[in-house]
Amino acid sequence: MASFKKLILLSLLLLIAAAAGLAYWAFQPIHQSEKAIDFSIRPGSSVRSLSSQIVEAGVPQNPLLFELLVRASGKGARLKAGSYEAEPGITPLGLLDKIANGEFSQASIAIIEGWTFQQMRKLIDAHPAIRHDTAALSDPDLMKKVDADYKWPEGLFFPDTYLFAKGSSDLQIYQQAHTAMLKRLAEAWNVRSPSLPYKNIYEALTMASIVEKETGQKSERSLIAAVFINRLRTGMLLQTDPTVIYGMGDAYKGKIYKRDLLTDTPYNTYTRAGLPPTPIALPGIASISAALNPADSGALYFVSRGDGTSHFSDNLTEHNRAVNKYQR
Structure with a gap:
């Protein structure tokens, strides 16, 4: 009986020692690298598989000990698939909490005011942290995926910097930017100046x-x-x-000539009256606000002064004098 009690006591002491060792290990920094290590957890992964995936990604830790830590913590059922980042100095416990809380690693993408949709799409297609689910889709098919009410995408995505979890679908970014544009446009439309010559909100966007x-x-x-x-x-x-340049498409090589102004396209506002059929770029909030709340001015002409500013004129005679002064 005494031997049995000693065996139980020894086992208990070993268990306490093991628990203490695991606890000590759990609070020690995993690595001292100056660079964070990205890793991903596949959906449906078991605790053992998850531990192996972390090590295979280059995080220098003991997969068996991490598996024991997960099981001892009771958080095994809360671990979330996705992309993560093991930053310098993180502990195994900190890593476990990150995965259990779904603290996905983030990336960003900056869509610039005045870009065309094709420029936006090219940037998204080339972004290494994005999952490219729409790369093979045509623009109209992409708009269907976005669940937009418009077939042509130009102008319908708000230029901004977007944060997203690494490995997110490009469709998520398109949806976010489209929703943002509709929201900003609607807000500006609701406080627009009276008697604007737009038939609808889409013309205001154009x-x-x-x-x-x-x-x-x-x-x-x-x-x-x-x-x-x-x-x-x-x-x-x-x-x-x-608008002429937009209508020229790939034919535009950086300069516009008189023949281009005379060549009719749906976007040539020298040959066609009114607004072009669609927007020609992604406008920012300042341009949206200006289009819906223009200055109280009777100006019909403007010409660049060559310093980034413009001279505005109410009549052609004054405008021609300004052209002679600043451009001839």
Whole structure:
């Protein structure tokens, strides 16, 4: 009987020692590398498989001890699949908490105001932290996936910096940017100036995209918008080069010539009256606001001064004098 009691006591002491050793190990930094290590947990992974995946990704830890830690913590059922980051100095316990809480590693992508949708799509397709689920889709098919009410994507995605969990689908970013654009556009539409010459909110977005491409000085956005809105009201041609360039597509090589202004396309506002059929770029909130709340101005013309600002004129005579002064 005494021997049995000694065996029980010894086993208990060994268990306590093992638990103490596991606890000590759990609070020690995993690695001292100056660079974080990315790793992913596959959906449906067992605790043992999860531990192996972490090691296989390059995180220098003991998979058996990590498995024991998971089981001892009771968090085995809470572990979430996804992409994570083991930063320098993290402990096994910290790593376990990260996976149990779903603290996915994040990446970011910056969509720039004035970009075309094709520029946005090219950036997303090349981003290494994004899962490319839509790369093979046409633009109309992508819009169906986004569940948009529009077939043509231009202008319908808000330019901003978006954070996302590494390994996220590109569709998630498109949906987020599209939702953001609809929200910002609706908010601006609800506080718009009265008597604007737009048939609908989509025309306002189209105007905002033109303002975005025409404005060199941010403070002049509302004045630029006023010029084009005044032209719409009076039936004048908009005659804006960015729409011509957009209509040229791949034929545009960095310069625009007189023949380009005379070549008719749906986007040539020198040959066609009114707004082009779609936006020509992704406008930011300042251009959207300008298109819906233009400056109180009677200007019909503007010309660049060559320093990033523009001279605005109410009549052609004054405009021609400004052209002679600043550009000839």
